[in-house]
Amino acid sequence: MVEIKEVELKKDTSSIFGQISEYNHEKVVFCHDHDTGLKAIIGIHNTVLGPALGGTRMWSYASDAEALNDVLRLSRGMTYKAAISGLNLGGGKAVIIGDAKKDKSEALMRRYGRFVKNLNGAYITAEDVGTTTKDMEYIKMETDHVAGLPEAMGGSGDPSPVTAYGTYMGMKAAAKKAFGSDSLEGKKISVQGVGHVGGYLVELLAKENAQIFITDIYEDRLREISNKYGAKVVSMDEIYDLDVDIYSPCALGATVNDNTIDRLKCQVIAGCANNQLRDENVHGPALVEKGIIYAPDFLINAGGLINVYSELQGYNRESAYAQTERIYGYTLDIFDLAEKEGMHNQLAAMKMAEKRITSISKIKSKY
Numbered sequence: 001m002v003e004i005k006e007v008e009l010k011k012d013t014s015s016i017f018g019q020i021s022e023y024n025h026e027k028v029v030f031c032h033d034h035d036t037g038l039k040a041i042i043g044i045h046n047t048v049l050g051p052a053l054g055g056t057r058m059w060s061y062a063s064d065a066e067a068l069n070d071v072l073r074l075s076r077g078m079t080y081k082a083a084i085s086g087l088n089l090g091g092g093k094a095v096i097i098g099d100a101k102k103d104k105s106e107a108l109m110r111r112y113g114r115f116v117k118n119l120n121g122a123y124i125t126a127e128d129v130g131t132t133t134k135d136m137e138y139i140k141m142e143t144d145h146v147a148g149l150p151e152a153m154g155g156s157g158d159p160s161p162v163t164a165y166g167t168y169m170g171m172k173a174a175a176k177k178a179f180g181s182d183s184l185e186g187k188k189i190s191v192q193g194v195g196h197v198g199g200y201l202v203e204l205l206a207k208e209n210a211q212i213f214i215t216d217i218y219e220d221r222l223r224e225i226s227n228k229y230g231a232k233v234v235s236m237d238e239i240y241d242l243d244v245d246i247y248s249p250c251a252l253g254a255t256v257n258d259n260t261i262d263r264l265k266c267q268v269i270a271g272c273a274n275n276q277l278r279d280e281n282v283h284g285p286a287l288v289e290k291g292i293i294y295a296p297d298f299l300i301n302a303g304g305l306i307n308v309y310s311e312l313q314g315y316n317r318e319s320a321y322a323q324t325e326r327i328y329g330y331t332l333d334i335f336d337l338a339e340k341e342g343m344h345n346q347l348a349a350m351k352m353a354e355k356r357i358t359s360i361s362k363i364k365s366k367y
């Protein structure tokens with residue numbers, strides 16, 4: 001039996017190296033370019049299972065420290081996501097500091113691509129919040145270590161529909177656990193963020209005749225999704241107080257926190273956002289206490305990674321969807337493990353992922 005260390009948040013996070021050692025990252029690269037205004041951080045968390053693959057996020061962070069914290073948490077999440085999904089990939093992620101609508105240019109993305117190139121394949125990038133398949137084309141001009149290229153270029157295209165499908169599968173598994181049936185018909189479901197993934201998820205929920213509530217920063221997008229699928233629009237703050245069966249965080253992370261947890265009235269949380277629990281050690285157990293079934297984020301939002309991984313093997317859309325469908329069964333397995341071991345669902349999923357990494361690391365030195 002492999003011994004797995006409990007993941008704890010350590011306290012010394014005041015220095016950069018303190019933060020990097022907190023989650024035991026292998027490498028963190030700071031990228032700066034005066035001419036293009038590029039400021040980016042690439043986090044390589046763990047490469048035991050394979051090269052670190054994870055998207056590049058472009059976001060207007062309030063501070064460099066916030067950007068570092070985000071890339072460290074996101075890249076660790078990628079390690080777990082790849083491991084639990086049975087992929088031969090490590091965990092990595094990158095952030096570009098800036099406003100994706102204003103600060104992006106071909107030169108900036110290509111300069112960033114050259115930093116990725118310099119890592120010689122230890123990190124493979126892809127798209128994330130604030131980046132598009134077009135940006136991946138620019139990166140591809142500088143390095144082969146990029147995935148999620150447009151289908152016209154032989155790539156797997158936008159991963160969002162596959163991510164939405166996996167999230168839907170995880171949500172149905174959680175519904176089965178909470179309500180005794182995985183049917184979402186008539187269920188009241190709030191979706192926070194109707195961007196790439198959230199939009200596709202709403203489509204799947206509408207097909208199953210769920211009652212859908214949506215919120216987003218962008219009013220035009222809200223109108224579009226509401227008109228198309230008959231979803232009711234609510235304000236960004238109101239989403240936490242709704243009397244719903246399922247809350248689906250599909251925007252950014254850390255929305256399950258000290259300020260929101262007491263307001264939530266749902267029985268299930270299942271969404272595609274990464275790092276939904278602000279602090280898994282605090283908010284994982286708090287959800288158990290409240291009787292809310294939490295579907296682990298990195299498990300149920302793995303569809304996009306599965307899709308991108310398939311591109312590296314020679315893309316096959318059907319097999320990517322078939323593999324993503326298995327998220328349903330994996331999610332039920334995690335609920336069983338959590339119950340058996342008396343732990344919260346996120347921790348059970350982390351332990352399952354760590355177990356695979358530990359066992360594979362042992363065979364790596366043997367020929």
Ligand SMILES: NC(=O)c1ccc[n+]([C@@H]2O[C@H](COP(=O)([O-])OP(=O)(O)OC[C@H]3O[C@@H](n4cnc5c(N)ncnc54)[C@H](O)[C@@H]3O)[C@@H](O)[C@H]2O)c1
Pocket residue numbers: 128129130159160161163192193194195196197198215216217218221236250251252253272273274301302304305
């Ligand atoms: N795209 C993928 O395949 C994929 C895969 C795995 C995980 N994820 C995660 O899923 C989430 C959504 O990804 P996406 O690709 O759909 O991004 P996106 O940028 O297309 O959509 C996010 C949406 O959330 C909205 N938003 C941001 N803050 C909000 C807030 N406070 N309240 C309400 N809405 C808010 C944005 O306006 C945007 O429309 C992210 O956390 C991402 O990391 C995405």
